[in-house]
Amino acid sequence: MGRLFGVLENGQKPGFIAQIHARLARRDALCRKLSLDPFEVDDEILITQAYTAWGEGCVDQLEGEFAFAIWDDARKVLFCARDRFGVCPFVYAHTPERFAFASEIKTLLSLPFVARDLDFQRVGQYLADVSGAYPDQSSTFYRMIRRLPPAHTLTITQTSALTLRRYWSLDRERETHFASDDEYAEAFLHHFGAAVYDCIAGRSLISAQLSGGLDSSSVVAAARVLMPADDVLHTFYSHSALAERDEHTYVDHLLNALIPARVKHHIVNEPPPFADFERILAIHAEPPSSANPVVFDSLYGAAHDAQLPIMLDGDDGDTTVSHGIGLLPEMAHRGEWGRFLAESVALAVRGKSPVSSLRGYFDRYASPALMRADLLSLWRVSGEIAPAMKRAHAAQFAALAAKRARAAAPDGIKRMARRVCGKPDPALFDNLTLNADFVREIGLDAWMRANRADDARLIDVRHERDLHIKTLLFGGHQVVLEENDRLATYHGVQGRHPFRDIPLVEFCVSLPPEVKLRLSWTRWILRRSMRGILPPEIQWRRDKTNFSPSINHGMLTAHRDLLDSVVLGGVGDVIAPYVDRAALRETYAKLLASQPYTTLHYSERMEYAARSVRRAVILALWLS
Incomplete structure (x- = not known):
């Protein structure tokens, strides 16, 4: 196992044959296919032999964690690949004359032709705390440096033409069944x-x-x-x-x-x-x-x-x-409301506020299916759901019907209605500490709107497997x-x-x-x-480890001086182009007044506020 680094200049033969960082799984099976003794070869030799045997198809035979680059002198191409879940790092910089790759971003930054210009979109996504939520798996905080996405290969030719290819995806059609x-x-x-x-x-x-x-x-x-x-x-x-x-x-x-x-x-x-x-x-x-x-x-x-x-x-x-939560929208689509209610109620009673939790499950997972139902079906279903939600039958039906009417209205009508009523457009994210000019300049709202639409379509799934796959590839x-x-x-x-x-x-x-x-x-x-x-x-444990109490408490007690220097002092000047510092100070003051800090995560809004402050501080330390 080693760290990667290599530079390809004008398509000329590089000073290496292979750069490999790997921890292969199922080595014995791979060695049998290649007629090799697993005790006599390491992972680097296995990968080079696999490439010799199968060419670019070698990635289909490899399991485990790996990132590598192999120079194919016969074809005059550099072939690179990364494991299916992206455990082993692989970053690169590409110009018409040069291609450089490495395990470490800082290695690429040491090269004179690699600029340090920031990727402002990535900065905005990070501060909004959404950078990991959506499909972009190739960006870094530097505009010129890219990640090779998981489960992808990269081939670069002598003419510096670069080709990316996904070589693996999860099969949503495969089903496994047993009798008991x-x-x-x-x-x-x-x-x-x-x-x-x-x-x-x-x-x-x-x-x-x-x-x-x-x-x-x-x-x-x-x-x-x-x-x-x-x-x-x-x-x-x-x-x-x-x-x-x-x-x-x-x-x-x-x-x-x-x-x-x-x-x-x-x-x-x-x-x-x-x-x-x-x-x-x-x-x-x-x-x-x-x-x-x-x-x-x-x-x-x-x-x-x-x-x-x-x-x-x-x-x-x-x-x-998988937690299997995708079963809820699947049952809603099938109209299996008795089963939907049984699972939703059973899940809800585990929460601190069962009625609120049940409404959340219903609103998130049942509403998309109900929006497509006719009013008579909607009336019948609301009659089933209302008692479990401890709401009046008629009131619940009215709420559902009103929601469907709002959903069906064109966007222009919705915006006009909000303006007439003096209501602001709904926020796409809750981080009020972001600099509004910065959000507008990088188009973060448009990016969020497009990805929220994709997200909504994936939550409105007809099969649990779709949500399971989406979560795995998060x-x-x-x-x-x-x-x-x-x-x-x-x-x-x-x-x-x-x-x-x-x-x-x-x-x-x-x-x-x-x-x-x-x-x-x-x-x-x-x-x-x-x-x-x-x-x-x-x-049969119900809960799981939660790091939020110690993170929030430690941040607001052990690191109070550090936070003060960034949020209130001059250290924070470096993030002024990206953060509304007045709003950041206000959010910080609310956090300091919200003792005990170990319970901040009980409130989704306060937990998000704590993450917003933490990320602003981290960005300031990094830029400094």
Whole structure:
């Protein structure tokens, strides 16, 4: 495994044959296809041999995490590729005369022909906290530097012609069915066990992140079962002194269920959110999208200090297995209102405000289907839903009918009605700290409007699988995986992600939605499959780890001087072109007055305000 760097000048033969950064999965199967001994070849040789055998089709044979560039002297082309979920970084800069690529943005910035001009669209998306939400997976904070998107190849010729090609996508037509719950659980456990085993097979000195949640606990429990009996599994827990973030009860449940002599547990104190942040910014060379990069940095650093080169995590288990929420709009489209209500009510009673939660499920997932219903059907359905929502039958029908009438009105009529009533146009995002001139100049409103329309169409799904696939390919996950890989590489550690194993992902997507969501139990198939492996307290745990209390509390207490220097002082001058500093100060004052800070996330508006301030501060530190 190495870091990438290469420059192609005027299509001439470069000073390298191959640049490869890889952690391949299913190596034995690949070696059999290539007639190679897996114990005698490393991943770099495997990839070059795969290219020799299959050319650009080699990416269809590769599994795992990789980014590479290979010079094909016979064809006089440079062939580049990136793994399916974009774990391994690959960035590039392209001019008519030159093409340069690297693992690190800062490497490209060291080249004289790479300009440092900012991509203002990316800056605006970052401040609005929407940069990971939509399909653009190729931009960086620098206009000239691009990312090779996940699951893409890039070919550049002697004439500097560049071609991008997607080589993999999830199959929405594939379906997997079994006759019983036991068969579903057995099949899931087979795929999940294979994914975990592939991360640890033939390796010693294995570590794993353990938060006490369902995903990380499942990885730890499976790894301990699959490891040789004499090997010790090292677990790392990020400990917060705040009661709201304390997960040690769940961690202890799992550790007590495992054989103590075969597990060594490490407790790493969670650093405050801006601890050693200059180093974090230097590693990434752009503002990180992850909400808590210092936590992952501290865990990888602890693994390095313990001389443990491999660290497993449970990242994105909920997106791979799926919460199954897409079953709700699917049932609404099919007119299965009894089932829709049963699942919605069961989910709603888990929330702090069941009635409000139920209305939210109805408005988000049922309304699109109802908008297409005739008024008589609408009347009947409202009669079914109104009692469950504790609303009067007639009042609910009136609200639904009015909403449908508003939805059917042309946009021009809607705008005119709002002006007559003195109401502003609805905000596309809630970050009021953005500079209005900047928003207008970069066209952020238009960008948001187009992507919100696409988002609405994907929520209005006829099949749960569509929403599952959309969530899996969510741009924010890709960026955070890439950022964590950079942090792990900085500390000399290999991060391993069993829940991003391709056969496991494809299997989960193909499952019927009823084994993903069942009577309010999200990720039901994972819970059912871990029976007898996980303690019931974790297997049937309702909530999950929430970093917001420690992030918000740490930001507004441990880093008060830093925030004051940016929001109130001269350090913040650098973000004045992008941020309305008066509005930022007002938002900051509201946050400071809203103690206790550990409960800010209970209010969606206050949590968004905290993220807005945090991102403004991060941008200022980076630009400074």
